[in-house]
Amino acid sequence: MSNPAPADDRRYVLSLGTPDRTGIVARISTFLAEVGGSIVEAAYHADPDSGWFFTRQAVRASSVSLSLGELRERFAEVAAELGPETEWTLADSGERKRVVLLVSKEAHCLHDLLGRAAGGELPAEICAVIGNHPDLADVTRAHGIDFHYVSFPKDPAERGPAFEQVRKLVDAHDPHAVVLARFMQVLPEELCAHWAGRAINIHHSFLPSFVGARPYHQAFARGVKLIGATCHYVTAELDAGPIIEQDVIRVDHSYEVRDMVRQGRDIEKLVLSRGLRWHLEDRILVHGRKTVVFS
Amino acid sequence: MSNPAPADDRRYVLSLGTPDRTGIVARISTFLAEVGGSIVEAAYHADPDSGWFFTRQAVRASSVSLSLGELRERFAEVAAELGPETEWTLADSGERKRVVLLVSKEAHCLHDLLGRAAGGELPAEICAVIGNHPDLADVTRAHGIDFHYVSFPKDPAERGPAFEQVRKLVDAHDPHAVVLARFMQVLPEELCAHWAGRAINIHHSFLPSFVGARPYHQAFARGVKLIGATCHYVTAELDAGPIIEQDVIRVDHSYEVRDMVRQGRDIEKLVLSRGLRWHLEDRILVHGRKTVVFS
Amino acid sequence: MSNPAPADDRRYVLSLGTPDRTGIVARISTFLAEVGGSIVEAAYHADPDSGWFFTRQAVRASSVSLSLGELRERFAEVAAELGPETEWTLADSGERKRVVLLVSKEAHCLHDLLGRAAGGELPAEICAVIGNHPDLADVTRAHGIDFHYVSFPKDPAERGPAFEQVRKLVDAHDPHAVVLARFMQVLPEELCAHWAGRAINIHHSFLPSFVGARPYHQAFARGVKLIGATCHYVTAELDAGPIIEQDVIRVDHSYEVRDMVRQGRDIEKLVLSRGLRWHLEDRILVHGRKTVVFS
Amino acid sequence: MSNPAPADDRRYVLSLGTPDRTGIVARISTFLAEVGGSIVEAAYHADPDSGWFFTRQAVRASSVSLSLGELRERFAEVAAELGPETEWTLADSGERKRVVLLVSKEAHCLHDLLGRAAGGELPAEICAVIGNHPDLADVTRAHGIDFHYVSFPKDPAERGPAFEQVRKLVDAHDPHAVVLARFMQVLPEELCAHWAGRAINIHHSFLPSFVGARPYHQAFARGVKLIGATCHYVTAELDAGPIIEQDVIRVDHSYEVRDMVRQGRDIEKLVLSRGLRWHLEDRILVHGRKTVVFS
Known part of the structure; x- marks a missing residue:
């Protein structure tokens, strides 16, 4: 639960769903740590009914050295590793x-x-x-x-x-x-x-x-x-x-x-x-x- | 809203429904006043959809000089005045x-x-x-x-x-x-x-x-x-x-x-x-x- | 619970508080019946803590033959019977x-x-x-x-x-x-x-x-x-x-x-x-x- | 939100609080992935007021090859890396x-x-x-x-x-x-x-x-x-x-x-x-x- 980000509190928000398996959180969080991402919100849900895994992670934009475009490009590789069914978006809370x-x-x-x-x-x-x-x-x-x-x-x-x-x-x-x-x-x-x-x-x-x-x-x-x-x-x-x-x-x-x-x-x-x-x-x-x- | 009556707080409870018309409340409350009834709870509802009137009134049993049987007998006359469709009960909260x-x-x-x-x-x-x-x-x-x-x-x-x-x-x-x-x-x-x-x-x-x-x-x-x-x-x-x-x-x-x-x-x-x-x-x-x- | 009255649903609203005693409801409702008042809402509360009785009654304005001024004048007599501590208002829902x-x-x-x-x-x-x-x-x-x-x-x-x-x-x-x-x-x-x-x-x-x-x-x-x-x-x-x-x-x-x-x-x-x-x-x-x- | 675990759904539950810094989630989730832990619940909270980070993670016990004792021993090293203020517990939902x-x-x-x-x-x-x-x-x-x-x-x-x-x-x-x-x-x-x-x-x-x-x-x-x-x-x-x-x-x-x-x-x-x-x-x-x- 969080407020709309003020200008000095811009965030990159990753949302992702993919068939569940061991290591997804590790893969994503390692990626975010590698780009310097300071996580301010993180939520997970493993759905036993559908066998899918869902997550939303928000990192402080100022903590990441890459542009949003670069970040998306880099994350696309991670998503590819997670398999072809993976659905994800990477949004910029600074965009109105x-x-x-x-x-x-x-x-x-x-x-x-x-x-x-x-x-x-x-x-x-x-x-x-x-x-x-x-x-x-x-x-x-x-x-x-x-x-x-x-x-x-x-x-x-x-x-x-x-x-x-x-x-x-x-x-x-x-x-x-x-x-x-x-x-x-x-x-x-x-x-x-x-x-x-x-x-x-x-x-x-x-x-x-x-x-x-x-x-x-x-x-x-x-x-x-x-x-x-x-x-x-x-x-x-x-x-x-x-x-x-x-x-x-x-x-x-x-x-x-x-x-x-x-x-x-x-x-x-x-x-x-x-x-x-x-x-x-x-x-x-x-x-x-x-x-x-x-x- | 009220608690189950303690022994010293026995009540007679009148519940009634009848087609709505002017004077019902006056008729019932005058009856209750005549028998000395001290009203501790009273609720009314006039339903514009069905044209019916509903009420529930609770009087302190100790304030009424009549027995429950006598009270029922006397109230039956009032109910008759209100018309043949009238439905009513008179209960004693002291009855388990x-x-x-x-x-x-x-x-x-x-x-x-x-x-x-x-x-x-x-x-x-x-x-x-x-x-x-x-x-x-x-x-x-x-x-x-x-x-x-x-x-x-x-x-x-x-x-x-x-x-x-x-x-x-x-x-x-x-x-x-x-x-x-x-x-x-x-x-x-x-x-x-x-x-x-x-x-x-x-x-x-x-x-x-x-x-x-x-x-x-x-x-x-x-x-x-x-x-x-x-x-x-x-x-x-x-x-x-x-x-x-x-x-x-x-x-x-x-x-x-x-x-x-x-x-x-x-x-x-x-x-x-x-x-x-x-x-x-x-x-x-x-x-x-x-x-x-x-x- | 009720909506603001539409123009065709004007009401006179009586609110009253007075030290509790037997017969108050009968006195008020008899008065309202005498002036032809069709009650659309009525609520009561007898407060054992303070020994006071409170009521609010709303009658359809069109059912009453008197003007608001006349109604107030007539009710003042009833209130006087109920004793000097009685507090009451009579409002017209048609007044903005x-x-x-x-x-x-x-x-x-x-x-x-x-x-x-x-x-x-x-x-x-x-x-x-x-x-x-x-x-x-x-x-x-x-x-x-x-x-x-x-x-x-x-x-x-x-x-x-x-x-x-x-x-x-x-x-x-x-x-x-x-x-x-x-x-x-x-x-x-x-x-x-x-x-x-x-x-x-x-x-x-x-x-x-x-x-x-x-x-x-x-x-x-x-x-x-x-x-x-x-x-x-x-x-x-x-x-x-x-x-x-x-x-x-x-x-x-x-x-x-x-x-x-x-x-x-x-x-x-x-x-x-x-x-x-x-x-x-x-x-x-x-x-x-x-x-x-x-x- | 989850039910008490049935016998066939035993979990190891890690709870941890530590001063916040980049990479904590990555470190913990990598550890859990290394021991084969299948995460069924994960929750995070970064508290901007105190500057602390809190997490609770539940993994399916059957997915982990180590005993609870071994797991605790291994995780103690991770906790040590996170610094001396780190507070953590590792519980077994199978324990009554x-x-x-x-x-x-x-x-x-x-x-x-x-x-x-x-x-x-x-x-x-x-x-x-x-x-x-x-x-x-x-x-x-x-x-x-x-x-x-x-x-x-x-x-x-x-x-x-x-x-x-x-x-x-x-x-x-x-x-x-x-x-x-x-x-x-x-x-x-x-x-x-x-x-x-x-x-x-x-x-x-x-x-x-x-x-x-x-x-x-x-x-x-x-x-x-x-x-x-x-x-x-x-x-x-x-x-x-x-x-x-x-x-x-x-x-x-x-x-x-x-x-x-x-x-x-x-x-x-x-x-x-x-x-x-x-x-x-x-x-x-x-x-x-x-x-x-x-x-």
Whole structure:
């Protein structure tokens, strides 16, 4: 667990997954020691179910004599030794990540993310906000951020061009994260594939309960005693992508649906902002349908 | 929220549900004032969804000049005024409630309830424990409580006589609560009906997620970040009865199924013991598929 | 628990505290029934420690034939019957409450409250924001709200005129709540008295732990495993006023002070916004050093 | 986070703290790789405040060709390289740890720990229970465990011989943990020193709030909205030892002290059992007044 790095605390962050075998930690840590890397965070996970090994290591950038490019080149050799299935990234916490938000009419997640970005809590620049309604244009622009309104036809079968327009607006920023901040539109399969591993959604229920539309109405009808929210990567199967973070809040018989909606907002904001920060800090490794989160 | 009444703090507890209209509170509270009732707890709920009104009121028994029988007789007239749909009970907290537990091999809920009963936390006597395995006989008998072992055939189609034997053993105590403390057997429909409103189950997931068998395995496979437990009244539809209480606990990628099983036990114990206590203190009103819990 | 009333759901809210005796509920509810009041929320608390009784009742305004003024006049007679110590208010949820915020440099509570007010979550108008630093002027004005900068001298002994200026700016709005949203200045005793029952502070620790300055540094030094926040009414004794709400969040050995500061913000926002909403909805009754919160 | 190891899953667990410098992870992991160690858990913490580095690594015992004795001998050389301040242990999860419990009259923590030990949740044998009251003898003996009653004089100044007797009864088992399971006696300074790092207490408040006697009465008087419990190592300064674990539970104005006592028990049991398990699994490293918990 750690804060976005201040300027004097730049880090190189290595994330890696590979089939488990003896000596991986030794190989990686020896490499990091050889380049002078002073480790400030290290986390490991050996998954007995899949037989894979995952790690995230952060070294103080100033302790390493190589450039990021050189470091990547050198580490590629280590990764090659670990085998062809090895997946890894080497990120520079000094690089400001780019984020694009997709919104609809609900303002609370947008307000929350804009406030956190302004306050320096998110290690990212919000490049643009795209809405299928114009309602949230003003608050976005008050933060000096571009807002694009894309009109969506009522008939789902005719939404292809609108989604195409969204794709272009998003891709213009080549973002590290595309956040569906209560966007309320189901992404077409090709966009799910195109933004795989970068598109993050907030669903307003404790998945897998209450998939799909109007989850608070479903929760009310079932009489549950807690409501929740789930932040997950978007995949083609609705609300079934790898879960990043979840949380719940207590309700009781006195809560009408509108009370659940209000209470739920607080959880949605928290869960989405946590999940997005972990994504931007390279703390999440996806394997199959599940996530390893080195929070 | 209140403790089991000590001997000098006996209460009469009125629970009532009726279609909502103006003047119900006035009618009931005027009645209670007329009989001298000193109210120590009062809770109300007007449900806009169903149009019903629910209340629970506890008065100090020593403040009322009438016997419980007389009080019931007198209140029946008030209830009649409120209309034929009115449902009500008038309980005496000085009466020791009777509880029968159904168990299998898992010991944690049994240990927990026996410990709470011994410590005076549950306003009830545990009359008997019935197991479809003999494993928990010793710990039960160490508390001076009868244990009955009922052998269940492997073939579900042949379990009728075993359930009949359970029914007889349970009904011999005319219990206020029949607790399925990780019993692991699906009650036949006629037993669900026979013990309606008295049979309480603990399901080891956050319902409606992971209905049915092996919920921790289902949770592991889905990669959820919280696991839960649900205490509910038993109805003929599996794991779909009115929910009394739920809670969750955090897990992460490092939790194997056996870790979830261990962590989950703590939540199962808490949720079941809370739900059972509320039931025994007449804090739960069931309406349709939902509960009003005046905790 | 209930939402701010929509226009078609206006309520009259009666809050009352009085020494306990038999018949209070009957007297009040009979009165409400006589004026046709349809009760949508009712809560009671008989406090054995102080011997006082507290209640909050909300009736649908449209069900009552009298004006608010007439209702108050009529109820004053009932209150008089209940004795001279009786304290009560009768509020109209249709009246938009006025709030003034005092801030310093920290933006998160301000962002959060502005967002909630804009989203209709707070049943109030934020009339003005006053800062002892100019930093938060822009975000305030972007919401169309007046910002006043009042310069505070370094020497605490010389701050009298600055506080006097703050007092005038606040009192110009005759606000229902004066919120110290991370104001970081200790109010002088006469202001505490002047705004008694209306001044609400958020303290960034789980009181009574870590009173005074730099509570996260104190928490870090002590090695606690949870950090918290406390919303309380301001009184002359520092951080010792009646507690309205508290909550905590988990930390561990990996949290530096700056991580606690960031995590703590999420709890501060939640706790302050809950406490303020309850205050504005007349859900809080103060008795001595403690609160009764009918949430 | 991991379960007590089953017989076929024995582990060697290395815990180490040392002043931080580059290459420590490489040195340790290279050593483990050289002896064939298959790492199943690894955790690291570099503490910028103290400048120390902490790690815990668990390797599958069956993957290592050396005996535990040989492994310790070989690792001593590595530790020597890391410098004279290095503190380390190498434990065998196959060794059953020994625990002695000190109790008074309150039964809930004892019930809970006996139940967990019986259910295989605690990787330990409870060797003996010592009480300064005889009340809990029967439940202890029903589990086949020795109970020793030691009478404590009323005058604290005369309790020396009683503590001496407790010391002898405890030390006869050379236990890995001496648990004050609501013992309600302040250990004399020499016993704190004698059992340093092994004596674990459960305090029934969220420390540092409400140090000393009757914390629930203190919490009630202050009107807090959450009550808590704290598991910590015992040191000479009352309730001020390194904190292992804490948790809280919500209360409100309706809770009398006796309700807090009952609710608090659930938290005390959870917090103590978690802390004790982590201690027995060698997951806790103490540095100065704080703990690193690799849970």
